[in-house]
Amino acid sequence: MQDRQRGDRMSLELSTAKVDDPSQLSYWHQVVSEAFVPYEVAVPRRRTEGFRGTVTAHAIGDMQVATVDADPHTVFRTPSLIRRSPQDDFLVNLAVRGSVIVTQGERDAVLRPGEFTLYDSARPCRITGPDRFGLVSLKIPRPLFTAHCRLPQDATATVVRGDHGVGALVSPYLRSLTRHAAELAPDVVQQVGINVLELLGAALPKGPASGDGSALPRSAQWLRARHYIAQHIADPQLSPAMVADALGVSIRYLQVLFRAEGTSPSRSIQEQRLERAARLLTDPRHAGRTITDIAFGIGFKDASHFTRAFKNHYGAGPRAYRDRQSPAGPV
Known part of the structure; x- marks a missing residue:
């Protein structure tokens, strides 16, 4: 186990590689409970060899972003475990390699690489990697989440695709955070955290009364536009009309967003x-x-x-x- 302190932020690097085989699974139980929230852990019955798993976690203000790479297993929170170790966080799981199944309520979110979902640590849940898998996990305290994200009641464990719409912006943003979080200067960490939350709020399901893209906060829309431009910068046909169409807003509204930042879509x-x-x-x-x-x-x-x-x-x-x-x- 290795902890690295940088300013007021903590980085964790945890792995079963340095633990003897007989102790690896119990150590992994300790790792995931320390890095995220307390879980129970189960592995497939057919498994007889040691357990391989690593977690690298970085604090982003009051949030935490982490990567997990592990052999097949399941972690879950039962009602009795929740009573013994109450946690009040939302967690976002983004599949990076293999498939990941997140279960909460009556839903199973089967995630393929690039897809993500949200679950509530204060309610029973189960996260399963049926084969060796990799994922990115973002842990968000409930007060912080509800201040920036609107979520219909009982809408957790719903798959958000990562190949189009706002989901296509969230997935690379989270993966980039895991690579560069330790490099962030203290004065930009808070803004980065707000950017993550606003993008996430734009990507999560809104229910039947969601309305169009222009109903989102302007700061979130401007951030979405900037990300879309960055991802398509090599396209010689990239234009304000193309950006507006991707965001689901009018060109006029797009111009208003950039004018508030002292620029224009074309200039940006x-x-x-x-x-x-x-x-x-x-x-x-x-x-x-x-x-x-x-x-x-x-x-x-x-x-x-x-x-x-x-x-x-x-x-x-x-x-x-x-x-x-x-x-x-x-x-």
């Missing part, structure tokens, strides 16, 4: 392209790429237009910018 698309170009130009792994190749790779249709736009934004053309930033001098 170009600025994100130029920022991506600046990173590629200074990345040693892309030192062999031509400037034209980089320009077309981030969605520009004309190399001369890219050069003018880059110079207006950074005060130097892309070639001079690359030479100036390269530690070895001109490439």
Whole structure:
């Protein structure tokens, strides 16, 4: 077991690899109960060898994001366990590898990679990996969750797909958080946590009275738009109309969202392209790429237009910018 303290945030790295085979399952029981909430643990009867499992967890303000990679098993919370160890958190499980089944109430959410669901730790539940699996788990205290997310009563254990709509934004965001949470400066952690909650609130089922996308908080809509642009930045056809259609709002409403941030959808698309170009130009792994190749790779249709736009934004053309930033001098 290894704990790493960074500022006021704690990172946990827990694994059965350093425990002798006979003790691995009981140790895993301790691991998941410490990292998440107290559970009972069961493994398939056919299993006779040791148990392999790892958890890496990072605090995001009052929330926690964690990765789990483990052999087939089930964790569950019974009414008696809930009485002995009351917890008042919501947990989001995102399948990364293999399938994961989350059961609560009368529903079974069968998650394939990229899909996620929500469950309530204060109610009986069961999470099963029938084969070796990997998942990302986000733990959210109830007061924090209810302050940012509207959820119909008894709507847990409902699958949210990760290949379209807002779900397609939440899945990569959560996976990115697990990789970079330890790098976040203390002054940005709170904002990152709010961003996660607003995206999650936009993605979760709303029930029959949900209304269209424009009913969501403006900050959540703007964040959704920015994420959509970032994910489609290499598409030369990317346009405000395309972004508005993906979000389910009008172009006029999209313009209102960006105007509140002191910009416009078109300007934001170009600025994100130029920022991506600046990173590629200074990345040693892309030192062999031509400037034209980089320009077309981030969605520009004309190399001369890219050069003018880059110079207006950074005060130097892309070639001079690359030479100036390269530690070895001109490439």
